Amino acid sequence: MDSSPTPDYFALAQGDAAPQHGPRPLPLFLNILWRETEDDAELRRRAFTGLRKYQHAARPPAPPAARCVATAGAARLLQHGAANDRNPVVFVPSLINPPQVLDLSEGRSMLRHMAAAGHDAYLVDWGTPAPQDAQLGLDGHVTERLLPLLAALPRPPILVGYCLGGSLTLAAAALHRVPAVATIAAPWRFDAFPTADLDLIGGLWRGAKPMCQRIGYVPMEVLQSGFWAMDPARTIRKYAAFADADAGSDAERAFLAVEDWANGGAPLTYAAGRDLFDGLYSRNLSGTGRWQVGGQTVDPAALACPTLSIVSTSDRIVPAAAGPRLREERSLSLGHVGMVVGGRARETLWEPLSHWLFTQGG
Known part of the structure; x- marks a missing residue:
């Protein structure tokens, strides 16, 4: 013994x-x-x-803060590059977890890489919802937060959306003419998720929904428990x-x-959580062409601008098959987070994406 x-x-x-x-x-x-x-x-x-x-463990100091150039409600638009005569490039993170995954540290920052490469790069920070935002759904995050931020720029920007931010950029592009759109690990066809994952997420939401409705938001802990499970x-x-x-x-x-x-x-607003779990995960509104934002059905195939979908074959959070069907598609073999901050992110994602942005005038 x-x-x-x-x-x-x-x-x-x-x-x-x-x-x-x-x-x-x-x-x-x-x-x-x-x-x-x-x-x-x-x-x-x-x-x-x-x-x-x-x-x-001791934490290193946070990277220097980027300059805020516009606000809309709790959301802010942070400038990382220097203004130039090319199209601005706006990076849109998920509503889940902070936007810093795209600006994680000095050496692991897609935004700082893009700025150093010469792009006029911006990052959306969704901020913390206020109590009166409880009924701000996914559509409201596009029409009342994202679109006003984009309108503050001197010319229409190229949009790059990560995870759920990619889904929201496609909706924004359907309402606001942009030069190009790229999505990274964006969920769109929810019927392509494993059935076990859909059942797991559905069960967690059914259990948490009454409490979330009462308090007006979806605590981060509810979302985290789903990822762990x-x-x-x-x-x-x-x-x-x-x-x-x-x-x-x-x-x-x-x-x-x-x-x-x-x-x-x-946290997520209650309405955004309801739209995400009841509308997208459960009913696959986006994947079946029934998701409406601002009174308009969001159809990626109908976008007139160049579009690019980047997915990963080893993504456990958003399977590659769940990504949107866009004009160009590229596949990686890194995880959902590793593809944007991992040791191979620069060569496999940042640099190829930067080249694509340059070809689109960004």
Whole structure:
């Protein structure tokens, strides 16, 4: 029998400082960790060690803030490049998790790469919804937030949307003439998601919907629990692997930046959550040509401008088959987040996308 002392797992999980640096919701994470390591004491030990290391690790200073050039409600338009005689390029992130995934750190920033390459690049920050925004649906995020930001620019911009932001850019392009649109890992054909994932997401939403309706928003913790449930084993393994990362290494810095991003973010408005889960995930409105925004059906095939869809064959969050059918399509083999911030993002996504933008006048 192993006579080594039993670790104080509660102390490891809670720590004695920096409780804000922890997976949200922490109790659910601990439940998943315990369940996934039930038959592997060593994996459990390493996962708890990685968790405490994540909670206590020193964070580098955030990159310098970009300049805000326009606001619409809580949303802001942040300029990363310098104005020039080319078309502006506006990057639109998902409503889920903060926009910083596109500007994660000095060395892992698609926006800073695009600015350095000569693009007049902008990033949409959706901000934190106010209580009176409870009925602001996905359509309102396009018509009352995104379109006013675009109108503040001196000329129509090229749009680049990531994840759900890609779906919203297609809606914006249907209402506001733009030179070109590119989407990255954008969900569109929801019937292409695995049935098990649709059932999982549907069940989580049915359970959370009454509470979300009462409070007027969808807490980030509800969304995070869905992501974890899709691949709980991977969630725990990455924390176990982090236990072995060298202090101050690029691997440690990358893990901290990505996990802090994944565990942060404002809630969704209730109406946006309802539109997303009841309208898109459940009824596949976009994939069946029935999604309307601003009184107009959003049909990517009807867009008059050049369009590009970039998907990944190893994306666990948005399967490649779920992407929109656009005039050009390119496929990668990196994960949903890794494709935009991973070690190969520059060569596989940033540089090819930059070249495409230049060919479109951006």
